[in-house]
Amino acid sequence: MGVRFAFTGGREGWIRTLLTAVGVGLGVALLLLTTALPNVLSVRHDREQARRDYTYDYNPRPAADDTLVIADIDSTYRGEDVRGRLMQREGSRAPLPPGLRAFPAPGEMVVSPALKELLASDGGRLLRERLPYRITGTIAESGLIGSHELAYYAGADGLDARIAPPRVARISAFGEPNPFPASDTDPVLLLLVLVMFVVLLMPVAVFIATAVRFGGERRDQRLAALRLIGSDGRMVRRIAAGEALAGSLLGLVLGAGFFLVGRQIAGTAEVFRVSVFPSYLNPSPALAVLVAVAVPTAAVLVTLFALRGVVIEPLGVVRTARPPRRRLWWRLLLPAGGLALLYPMLGQGGGNGNFNQYLVTGGVLLLLVGITALLPWVVEAVVARLNPGGVSWQLAVRRLQLSSGTAARMVNGIAVAVAGAIALQMLFTGVEADYTKATGQDVSRAQMSVNVPDGIPAARVTREMAATRGVRKVVALSEGNVGERRMSAELNAQVTVGDCAALREVATLPSCHDGDVFALRGADYDGSTQQLAKSGTLFLDPADGEEDKDSVTVAWRVPPGLKQAQSRPDPTGVKRGGFLFTPSALPAGSAAGIRGQVYLGLDPSVRDAQEYVRNTAARIDPLLDPTTWSSTVQTGQYRSIRTGLSVGAACVLALIGASLLVSQLEQLRERRKLLSALVAFGTRRRTLGLSVLWQTAIPITLGLLLAMAVGLSLGAVLLRMTATAVRVDWASVLSMTGFGASVVLVVTLLSLPPLLRLMRPDGLRTE
Structure with a gap:
């Protein structure tokens, strides 16, 4: 019955289900993207290895029918790396680089599609002067690690007289194994990766949990009507779970669609100088199945959990009365448990063994989940003590007093994201000196x-x-x-x-x-x-x-x-x-x-x-x-992790903005009749618009303050774990907080046009 209500409940039911599905779908798309990351890293590494042409053998082999002399002439153009190779074939069986169909003759070159486009544009004028070769073809996908990679192979003569490994070498095959053993992973870098994944994925989970609760008040009214015709409490909870299940299943379908669209867009985009081909983004089957099972299960559990304190009677929903005060003690157990899990690793640092990844993951998760538990209590406790003010302020405060939980749910995701970002920023700033070395170069005398x-x-x-x-x-x-x-x-x-x-x-x-x-x-x-x-x-x-x-x-x-x-x-x-x-x-x-x-x-x-x-x-x-x-140089692993964080943060930020906008539109839709009634009584639209802004500003301010407190605490603990002195870069903390506030502000401004359309007396009409 719940599934039928979701799809056959008329326009109201369809809109509610669609909003839930869109919210869930955005989260599912990002989760699928995350499950595809291992394959992205694996394919990029395999392709990089397949075209490897370095050799450290300073006694080069003699020229033969199967040898090739290749020179590394990598360059940089306006901050972008340009991978360049000069080649001289020494025999008919010389190895052909991956992605090439034939060797370019001297004076000719084969280029990547991105480099060909750049050279043909006005912005590539200076680079064209550097590459005086005629383009005779393009490098296929198998020879590139990204869709925006700038690369070329050019033909040359006389390289055999200038062999000086590793830059100019004679090889008989591409992809020869690296003679140097791989170094062990730095425990601190591993800690950075673990915390980064938890911080980036937690807001996704929070938004999915918020999306399945869209339309909660209208749903409870419908369930009260079902009680009136004979359903008992367990029945209505199962029906509510069925509605949530239907929305989440549709969200899975939409999420797969969003992912496929985003997969194609990813092939044309470059984020922080990292690009991929669509074929890289193939989710791990096991992880994709886990997402497909976990999201509907979580939707049902979240719905049942949300109804635990709601008494649905045949004549109405008791929640419309003054709700009981939330209890604080059990909400404090979550962050306390997180700190307890992280405590055994304090002072361990990078030289005292590896961090326990399960304790790290569990501890960070509990601290961030603690925000979602504490924020409703904080919002309720604060708004209950707010003094009266103007009409718009009173409307906003009264609304928050009646439904502080709904306001807190909207802010939970952004609060978790900001808290994680602050902790990560503190950790990166604290350990940066260990992975940043002074070169000694005096850039004031030479550049x-x-x-x-x-x-x-x-x-x-x-x-x-x-x-x-x-x-x-x-x-x-x-x-x-x-x-x-x-x-x-x-x-x-x-x-x-x-x-x-x-x-x-x-x-x-x-x-x-x-x-x-x-x-x-x-x-x-x-x-x-x-x-x-x-x-x-x-x-x-x-x-x-x-x-x-x-x-x-x-x-x-x-x-x-x-x-x-x-x-x-x-x-x-x-x-x-x-x-x-x-x-x-x-x-x-x-x-x-x-x-x-x-x-x-x-x-x-x-x-x-x-x-x-x-x-x-x-x-x-x-x-x-x-x-x-x-003046300084950073290690490659640290720089790669920081780049990965930037790319992941950009994706999560896009999800935050889109999900907040969907959530805001759902809240406005639920209040359509209330807004129309206020307008019909003569309330000015400016007053209603300000009240909506206040309803957003108050919870987000409280959420960001809580996020700063939790983020600083988590950051301090992580720094103590790495045996690093605790330092707070207040400029970064405030910028992260301001960044989160700006996202909410933009979303609020985007929701104003629909708000103006809803503030009409004809919104009182009903079917």
């Missing part, structure tokens, strides 16, 4: 650097970089080594070559002219310079042994009265040791053992200065690799 490969004159790189748009300073410092023997020297020191202006970047010079040589004092790591300076003859680029055939050792006679210079931090933050040479002081024939390094200072007023530098480097040599400097 980019270029390593000059063998065979390219450093003077040419310096000259062309100086003429590049957006470059205001160029410091060229070439580096090598010197020893007391031609071979297997026991004493070694660094050699730095540059003009006087460049040498002053690494040392304090008494005076300097071309032809001068200096011995450095005060280096960070050096114990041989002064001893070598007393030798009569030194050897530049000493060989490591007889097998070192590439070394070109050149003798250098130490001049008498060698000048001394005090070392100072260079642009990389290191105090160098060894010897400083001006260009003309360098012995003839020693240039082959000197490696060039060019440091670049950029003009911040030139928007694409970095892109101009990369274009100049590509024009000089495709293997020239400009590096962008930063």
Whole structure:
């Protein structure tokens, strides 16, 4: 009978069931997306491994009919990674990269669809200058890890003469196993992942539980009518469960539809530089079945739980009288139980073993569920003590006093999300220093650097970089080594070559002219310079042994009265040791053992200065690799987890907004006759609109305050678990809270047009 009422109850029943189904469907869609995440990660990893072309074998195999020389020429364009490869086929059986049908000839390239679109747009003008190849095809999906990945394979000649693993290597197959064993998962990072999943999924569960209770007051009135014709209490509860079951089953269908639509949209979207193909989003069958069983079961249980305190009699519903005061003691047991589960792991940190994932999950769940239990009591206790005010305030407060539970249910989801976000933000901020390392690079002196490969004159790189748009300073410092023997020297020191202006970047010079040589004092790591300076003859680029055939050792006679210079931090933050040479002081024939390094200072007023530098480097040599400097660098795992949190938070935020809007529309629909009656009595629409805003503002304020308290408590406990000092970044806490409030504000504003349509006297009509 309950299922029949849901689908055959006229327009009223259909609207109620549809709203419930939409609310449940949005949650189901996000749950299905979550169940598809393991497959997404697995497919991305498998495809990345399948196209792996690195080798760390520094004794390359000889050329054969099945070998390929491949060079890594990855780049960056306006913050987006561009995966690039140069290839030279050495035989008819050379391995073909995944996603390619044929090898591109020299001067041609095969590109990803996203890169082809970018190159054809106005925004890809500078990138086109960097890739002077003719496009002859596109990379298939099997060769890409995401729909928005920028990647290309270009043909080249002469790579076999420049083999230098791992960047330029000779391979016979793609996807060779990684020679380095996988490292163990960091316990703190595992804790971050566990808490992140719980925090992101809890609001989904709360919204599903809220959606199945849409139309609760009208439903109770219908159940009272059923009591009048002979149904007993158990019957009406089963009928109510049947209605909830019908709405949840329809929600499963809609959720599957939403998921399929979102699956296609995901193939065209990029969130925080992460993109996927629709084929990646295949939910795990076992997890999908679990969702299909858990959602209807939860709908029935939530409905029966909601009716536990409602006495439905033949002549009405007792709940319309003043409800009894909610009890507090059992609501405090939930967060207390959560803290008790987390307590054994306080101070465990990253070096004292792994965290118990069951205790972590259970503890965080109980703390967040505790918000949903505490918030109705808080709202009821506060609104009961609110003082009278204007008409709109009185209307809002009286409504909240009569149905504080309904108002709390609307806010529960956003409160749980904000509390989890605050706790996660505290945890990320607290442990960030452990996964963020200082590079030592002085970004005030240089913003980019270029390593000059063998065979390219450093003077040419310096000259062309100086003429590049957006470059205001160029410091060229070439580096090598010197020893007391031609071979297997026991004493070694660094050699730095540059003009006087460049040498002053690494040392304090008494005076300097071309032809001068200096011995450095005060280096960070050096114990041989002064001893070598007393030798009569030194050897530049000493060989490591007889097998070192590439070394070109050149003798250098130490001049008498060698000048001394005090070392100072260079642009990389290191105090160098060894010897400083001006260009003309360098012995003839020693240039082959000197490696060039060019440091670049950029003009911040030139928007694409970095892109101009990369274009100049590509024009000089495709293997020239400009590096962008930063003062700090984060570990890859930590950065990946933070990116995953951002993507998940964006999805949950979309669900929060959509579900809140559906919930608000359902509340307005239920109050349609009341609003129409107030308008018929002469209440101004402005007053009613303000009353609706107050009805939203009061619970959300209380909910966010409770969320801040629980979030700060959970964050402090998590930080103590990681053996990290508890620090509160109030700017982040307030921004998270404000973010939640802004979502509610936007949803409220979007609900105003339907509210104005409902405030008409003809809303009193009935069928």
